[in-house]
Amino acid sequence: MHMADALVSPAVGGAFWVVSGTALAASCRSARRSPDGLGVPLTGVLGAFIFALQMLNFAIPGTGSSGHLVGSLLLGILLGPHAAFLTITSVLVVQSLFFADGGLLALGCNIFNMGFLPIFVAYPCLYRPLAGAGGPGRRTAATLAAAAGGMLLGALAVALETRLSGLSALPLRTFLLALLPIHLVIGLAEGAATAGILRFFRRARPELLERAPGGRTSWRAVTLVGMLAVFTGGCLSWGASRYPDGLEWAVARVAGAGAPARPAKADVPARPAGADVQARPAGAEVPARPAGADVPARPAGPGAPEGALHQRLEAVQRTTALLPDYALPGRDGTPEPSRAGTSLSGLVGGALTLLLVAGVALALKFRRRTA
Amino acid sequence: MGGTADPFLELATLDALAGGRSAIHRLEPRAKVVTVAAFAVLVASFGRYDVARLLPFALFPAVLVTLSDTPARYLLKRVLAALPFVLFVGILNPFLDRAPALAVGGLTLSGGWLSFASILLRFALTVSTALTLMATTRFDEVCLALERLGLPRVFTLQLSFLYRYAFVLFAEAQRMLQAYRLRAFGRRISLGQFGAMAAQLLLRTWDRAVRIHRAMVARGFTGRFQPPAARAWGLSDTLFTAGWLAAFATLRWVDLPRLLGGLAWGGPG
Amino acid sequence: MSPADGSVAVAGLSFSYPDGTLALRDVSFRIEPGACVALIGANGAGKSTLLLHLNGSALPGPGLGTVTIGAREVGPGSLDAVRRTVGMVFQDPDDQLFMPTVREDVAFGPGNLGLDPAEVARRVDRALATVDLAQVAHKPPYHLSAGQKRRAAIATVLAMEPGILVMDEPTTGLDPRARRQLIELLKGFGHTRIIATHDLELVLELCERTIILHEGSVQADGPTRRLFEDPGLLAACHLERPPSLRPCPSCGANPMTDAY
Numbered sequence: 092m093h094m095a096d097a098l099v100s101p102a103v104g105g106a107f108w109v110v111s112g113t114a115l116a117a118s119c120r121s122a123r124r125s126p127d128g129l130g131v132p133l134t135g136v137l138g139a140f141i142f143a144l145q146m147l148n149f150a151i152p153g154t155g156s157s158g159h160l161v162g163s164l165l166l167g168i169l170l171g172p173h174a175a176f177l178t179i180t181s182v183l184v185v186q187s188l189f190f191a192d193g194g195l196l197a198l199g200c201n202i203f204n205m206g207f208l209p210i211f212v213a214y215p216c217l218y219r220p221l222a223g224a225g226g227p228g229r230r231t232a233a234t235l236a237a238a239a240g241g242m243l244l245g246a247l248a249v250a251l252e253t254r255l256s257g258l259s260a261l262p263l264r265t266f267l268l269a270l271l272p273i274h275l276v277i278g279l280a281e282g283a284a285t286a287g288i289l290r291f292f293r294r295a296r297p298e299l300l301e302r303a304p305g306g307r308t309s310w311r312a313v314t315l316v317g318m319l320a321v322f323t324g325g326c327l328s329w330g331a332s333r334y335p336d337g338l339e340w341a342v343a344r345v346a347g348a349g350a351p352a353r354p355a356k357a358d359v360p361a362r363p364a365g366a367d368v369q370a371r372p373a374g375a376e377v378p379a380r381p382a383g384a385d386v387p388a389r390p391a392g393p394g395a396p397e398g399a400l401h402q403r404l405e406a407v408q409r410t411t412a413l414l415p416d417y418a419l420p421g422r423d424g425t426p427e428p429s430r431a432g433t434s435l436s437g438l439v440g441g442a443l444t445l446l447l448v449a450g451v452a453l454a455l456k457f458r459r460r461t462a
Numbered sequence: 463m464g465g466t467a468d469p470f471l472e473l474a475t476l477d478a479l480a481g482g483r484s485a486i487h488r489l490e491p492r493a494k495v496v497t498v499a500a501f502a503v504l505v506a507s508f509g510r511y512d513v514a515r516l517l518p519f520a521l522f523p524a525v526l527v528t529l530s531d532t533p534a535r536y537l538l539k540r541v542l543a544a545l546p547f548v549l550f551v552g553i554l555n556p557f558l559d560r561a562p563a564l565a566v567g568g569l570t571l572s573g574g575w576l577s578f579a580s581i582l583l584r585f586a587l588t589v590s591t592a593l594t595l596m597a598t599t600r601f602d603e604v605c606l607a608l609e610r611l612g613l614p615r616v617f618t619l620q621l622s623f624l625y626r627y628a629f630v631l632f633a634e635a636q637r638m639l640q641a642y643r644l645r646a647f648g649r650r651i652s653l654g655q656f657g658a659m660a661a662q663l664l665l666r667t668w669d670r671a672v673r674i675h676r677a678m679v680a681r682g683f684t685g686r687f688q689p690p691a692a693r694a695w696g697l698s699d700t701l702f703t704a705g706w707l708a709a710f711a712t713l714r715w716v717d718l719p720r721l722l723g724g725l726a727w728g729g730p731g
Numbered sequence: 732m733s734p735a736d737g738s739v740a741v742a743g744l745s746f747s748y749p750d751g752t753l754a755l756r757d758v759s760f761r762i763e764p765g766a767c768v769a770l771i772g773a774n775g776a777g778k779s780t781l782l783l784h785l786n787g788s789a790l791p792g793p794g795l796g797t798v799t800i801g802a803r804e805v806g807p808g809s810l811d812a813v814r815r816t817v818g819m820v821f822q823d824p825d826d827q828l829f830m831p832t833v834r835e836d837v838a839f840g841p842g843n844l845g846l847d848p849a850e851v852a853r854r855v856d857r858a859l860a861t862v863d864l865a866q867v868a869h870k871p872p873y874h875l876s877a878g879q880k881r882r883a884a885i886a887t888v889l890a891m892e893p894g895i896l897v898m899d900e901p902t903t904g905l906d907p908r909a910r911r912q913l914i915e916l917l918k919g920f921g922h923t924r925i926i927a928t929h930d931l932e933l934v935l936e937l938c939e940r941t942i943i944l945h946e947g948s949v950q951a952d953g954p955t956r957r958l959f960e961d962p963g964l965l966a967a968c969h970l971e972r973p974p975s976l977r978p979c980p981s982c983g984a985n986p987m988t989d990a991y
Contacts, residue, residue, distance in 0.1 A: 095548045096588050097581040101506045119614035130685070131616065132678065132829070133671040135623020136631070140667040142624065143631035146469060147639060149656035157650060160660070181620045185628070188596055188604075189473055191544035191589045195499075196506045257510070261554050280653070287657020288664060295665055298749075443722040444517045452524040477871075602831035602871075622831055629873045630825055673826040676788050680819050681891060682811070682843030 092161075092245055092274070093186070093201055096194025100256035107252065108199030114207050115180055121173040137166065138178045142185065151280040158280050163209035164218065164238050165285045169300075172210050179206040204248045209241030217241075227290070234289070235282035242278030246270040470632040472540070479532060479597040485698075486530035486598045491607035493699040497522075497706045498595045502588050504710050511576045514719035516583045521713075522706065523590045530598045537597075541589050545582075552581040601625050606693075619687060627670075634663060736801035736816055737764030737894035737923040739785065744796030746780055746789065754780040756948040758796070762923060764894065769934040769955065770927040772944035773969035778899075778927040779822075781944065785897050785925065786817040800895065815844065818888035818922075820898040824880035828872035833864065833883050836872065840891040858890040862916060878909025882916070895923040902930045931973035935959065943968050960987050 096104070122130070141162040148157040162182075166175035180202050186192040193201040217240045221233035250270055254263040293300050480487070486494075501522055508516055527534055556574035564571040596604070602622055609618040638659055642651065651659070739762040746755040754777045762768050770778050783789040784798050787810045791797060798805040800813050821827050830836040837858050841851040859865045862882040867875060875883060881901065888896065901917075902910045910933075917924065917937055928934060934941055934955055941958050943951040945968040951958050958964065959976055978985045 093547075095551065095585060096502070096506055097548045097585050098551060099506070101503060104506065115617065116614060119616045122616050129671050129675045131619045131623055132674040133668070135620050136627050136667055136671045136674065138620065138624035139627040139631040140664060142469075142628055143635040144660055144663065146632070146635050147651060147656060147659060149653055150650040152653060160656075177617060177620055181617065181624050184621065185624060188592060189476055190469065191540070191592065194585075194588060195502045195592055196588070261551075261558065283653050284656055284660070287653060288660045291658055291661030292664055295661070296668070299668065444514070444719050445520065447722075448518070448521045448524050451521060452528045455525065455528045600831070623829065626829060626831060626871070626873070627825075670823075670826060673821065673823065674829055676783075677819075677821055677827040678829065678839075680786055680788060680814055681840035681887065682814055683839075684843065688839075688842040 092205060092242075092249060093183075093193030094197040094204070094249055094252065096196045098253045098256060099194065099197040099200060101196065103252050103256045104196035104199060106199075107203050108196075111180070111199040111202040111207065114176065114211070115202070118173040118176045118180075122177060134170065134174050134178045135181075137170070138181045141166065141178070141182050149280075149284060151276065154276060158277055158284075160284050161205060161209075161242075161281060162285075163206060164214060164234065164241060164281070165288060167210045167214040168218065168234075168285075168289060172214060175214075176206055176210050179210065200248070200252050204245040204252075208244040208248060209237075212244060213237045213241030230289070231286045234286040235279055238282030238285055239275055239278035242274045242281060243271060246274035470629065470636065473628060473632070475536070476593070476596045477601070480600045482531060482598065484530040484598070486526055489598075489702055490693055490695050490699040491599050491603040492610055492695070493703045494595055494599055495604060495607045495611065497703055497710075498591055500707055500710055501591055504714050505584055505587050507714070508580070508584070511573055511580060513576055513579045513583060514723075515713075515717055516580065516587065518713045518718045519587055519710070521709070523587065523594055526591070526594045526598065530594070532594055532597045537590055537593055540593055541586055544589060545585070548581060548585045552578045555581070603693075615687065630670075631663075631667065634666065638663060738762060738799075738801055739895060739923065739925065740797075740799040741781075741784070742797050742799070744781070744784060744791055744798060746777075746784070746791065746795065754947055755784075756946070758944075758947075758949055760942055760949065760952055762925065764923050765921060766940060767917075767924040767926070767938045769938035769941045770925060770944065771929070771931065771934060771941060771970065772950075775946075776944040776968075777947040778944055782819065782897055782899055782925070782927055785895075786819045787813045788819075815891060816893055817895045817897055818891055818893035820881075820884050820888055820896065820901060822899045822903065824877075824884040825872070827884040827887060828875075828880060830872075832869055832871055833875070833886075834859070834868040836883065837868070837886045837890045840887060844891065854890045854892065858886040861889055862886045863912075876909070877904050878906065878912065881905060881909070881913060885916070893922065895925070896920065898924070898926045898928075900928055900930075901926060902928065902933055931959070931970075932975060935973055935975065943970070945969070 122134075141160070144162065145159045148159050150156075151158045163175065163179050166178050169175070170178065183193065183198065183201055183205060187195060187198050187201070214237060218233045218237035221236055222230045223233075225233075247267070247270075250263060250266045253261070253266060289300070501519070505516065505519055526532070527537060555578045556572060558574060560572045560574060562570045562572055564576065599607075602625070605613075605618045605621045605625075609615060642655075642659065741761075742759050744755055744758040745753070747753050758777075758781060770781065772778050780789065784791065784805070785800070787805050790806065800816050803809045803812055803816075805813050828836050830839055834855060837855045838851050841854045846854070855868075856865070859868050862885055864879060864882055864886060867879060872880060872883065885896075885898075901913060905913060910930075914933060914936060917926075924938075926933070926938060938955055940953065941951075941955040942949060943958060943964070950968050951961075951964055959972055962972065965972055976986055
């Protein structure tokens with residue numbers, strides 16, 4: 092479920108960096124304030140444990156594939172939310188830096204999806220109420236529910252973040268249809284594995300599980316971070332729908348040069364000249380569309396070179412639009428060399444640039460060898 | 463996700479490389495962290511369809527790799543190993559985004575292909591640069607740099623301890639896996655077996671944490687870690703940082719490929 | 732540091748684990764400063780538990796005995812002072828080398844003592860020189876060999892300049908050369924040394940006095956040679972005579988009685 096930088100726009104990436112950073116700061120403060128317990132030796136070593144545990148792949152029953160433990164819920168149950176969040180974040184940071192598992196820009200998103208959601212949402216809202224003070228049966232059920240719930244929330248978040256970033260051309264609904272069922276299965280497997288571990292662990296060290304804190308979560312902090320995330324998402328979706336490729340547009344405006352017309356969101360009225368863009372049928376422009384509003388399928392524009400796949404997905408998108416449309420570009424059929432960031436001479440220049448770079452590298456190497 | 467076959471080896475290799483003594487290795491860690499972060503942000507800030515304009519940014523990893531003697535082939539291998547997932551995500555673009563965007567001679571490229579290429583290029587740039595950072599800077603120095611740049615002490619310590627004991631835990635997990643394989647005759651680990659094995663490892667890990675804590679307390683630990691010795695920031699660090707940041711800014715806003723292409727091609731941009 | 736600081740006195744110490752198992756049963760002994768005493772016994776005899784009491788990692792319950800280090804009784808109020816005096820080297824060096832580099836590990840203890848950086852550096856250099864690890868001080872602990880790790884762990888404790896060294900199984904996992912280096916190192920120390928070990932050859936070579944623990948209580952406490960010459964005693968404690976004291980397999984000569 093690690094998101095690569097390729098999927099994430101700077102706006103979305105940056106926003107979630109802020110969200111995750113806030114949550115991390117809160118958890119660090121909480122960790123500093125409670126000096127009881129083993130502290131960093133325990134969380135550090137358990138982080139290494141989770142990291143190493145990912146080497147042990149187990150067979151997911153029912154499917155033909157293997158999975159490994161993500162471990163957020165396990166850590167939450169063993170350490171309480173704040174210490175667990177610190178730990179899983181540290182694991183994600185190391186994975187991103189050393190293994191390119193998840194990009195650097197997307198790290199904020201990944202920490203949110205795989206850390207914040209399972210630990211600060213699924214654990215308190217699903218595990219604790221369901222497990223209560225119950226016996227093994229209730230605890231196992233709670234573990235399964237919380238793991239599956241956390242995984243589904245994470246998958247939903249991945250889809251939404253991808254959609255908001257607008258870098259992948261995949262429509263939201265399709266993405267969700269692909270992600271959610273898979274992650275339900277993965278989540279249940281994670282829950283079963285977590286429950287299994289805890290069962291053995293409890294048998295050997297019952298006293299360690301009784302002490303698991305969790306009541307000291309500052310609910311204000313959690314709510315704040317959650318609201319921040321929703322607010323950010325809302326702003327971004329509004330922004331993304333109005334200002335295509337926000338940074339590019341801003342730069343073009345500032346540079347004053349003839350901004351390449353970017354009809355990526357062709358519906359926005361307050362846009363700079365985009366004379367070659369045909370107006371879309373009514374009902375498509377408005378960002379805040381009531382959920383489930385039925386919109387007639389758009390008739391194919393004149394000369395539009397879309398494939399059948401494209402059209403079908405578009406139709407699907409329109410009937411389920413809860414978020415502003417991702418306007419798949421170029422429906423008007425006009426070739427626009429300048430609207431892409433790359434032109435022919437750009438490509439030639441690009442090749443020359445590469446040669447230049449290679450030349451510099453070789454020169455440096457040569458100089459060092461003779462130095 | 464935990465994709466490499468032997469994460470221990472990957473970690474150990476980067477750790478070994480980071481012990482080098484080249485000019486890049488000797489730079490102050492903060493300088494390297496700041497430039498790499500700026501690099502990642504600027505590369506990510508390009509538009510969806512930008513391909514050529516990303517290419518000049520390859521200068522940064524190229525120079526770093528050359529000056530630090532990082533094995534380029536190793537880097538390439540790591541980038542390629544992490545590629546499949548990005549490939550899978552990006553490959554849909556050409557199918558969904560069919561509008562012609564670029565005409566080259568008789569060939570017309572759709573926007574989807576351009577955005578796909580852009581995704582791949584961005585990936586290659588950021589991943590190779592991040593790996594080069596880890597191959598030229600010891601992890602505890604990266605952590606220190608992050609702390610000096612504002613990361614909370616608790617988290618830096620967390621990262622330090624995780625890294626320090628990752629090797630130990632990897633070795634234990636590998637031994638456990640090996641012991642399993644010798645008696646499993648090719649069968650995969652079942653859920654139940656996994657629970658038992660992982661629980662064993664967890665118990666030993668927890669006990670180890672208790673012993674480490676005991677050892678720390680026995681040497682006078684009272685809960686507060688001493689700040690380690692500061693590394694001096696020198697002129698070369700300033701030049702490195704300022705120079706590269708300026709270069710990134712220039713390359714971001716000046717379309718170098720187009721200029722070069724214009725010069726070479728002579729035609730309209 | 733006055734010689735009296737290096738003395739250890741345990742009186743009537745008893746200890747049970749939370750699950751009720753009795754680990755120590757009325758253990759008493761006195762050790763003079765500078766002495767080298769071995770603590771031997773089968774696994775589960777209580778050696779490690781006893782060692783934990785010597786530096787305050789475990790505290791005696793009310794009425795369950797006392798542990799006195801130098802002039803101080805070990806208790807909640809004297810922990811800091813006790814830990815300065817007693818340096819404990821644990822069984823697994825990895826548990827003790829938790830900082831990114833060896834130098835930082837060795838500096839950890841003196842740093843916590845509140846000493847100024849110059850003094851800390853001096854102590855670090857001295858400790859590293861004593862164990863002959865100055866050239867690897869900049870390396871991370873997982874790059875060290877088993878023998879080097881063991882010596883590094885000792886250095887981390889030496890830097891605190893304790894009067895008493897307590898060691899738990901110091902030669903486990905060492906190859907013969909590393910073991911020899913360690914024994915020579917320990918021979919050179921003037922500290923009070925208490926060594927829990929299975930390595931009876933080391934005991935013969937290093938420790939003039941031995942305490943045998945069996946099922947939590949002291950079975951014997953006296954000169955090493957005399958204890959080792961009592962086969963009945965050793966067998967009763969699930970121990971064996973070390974090879975160098977057994978009759979020669981080829982000529983039958985008995986090293987304990989025959990002169991050679």
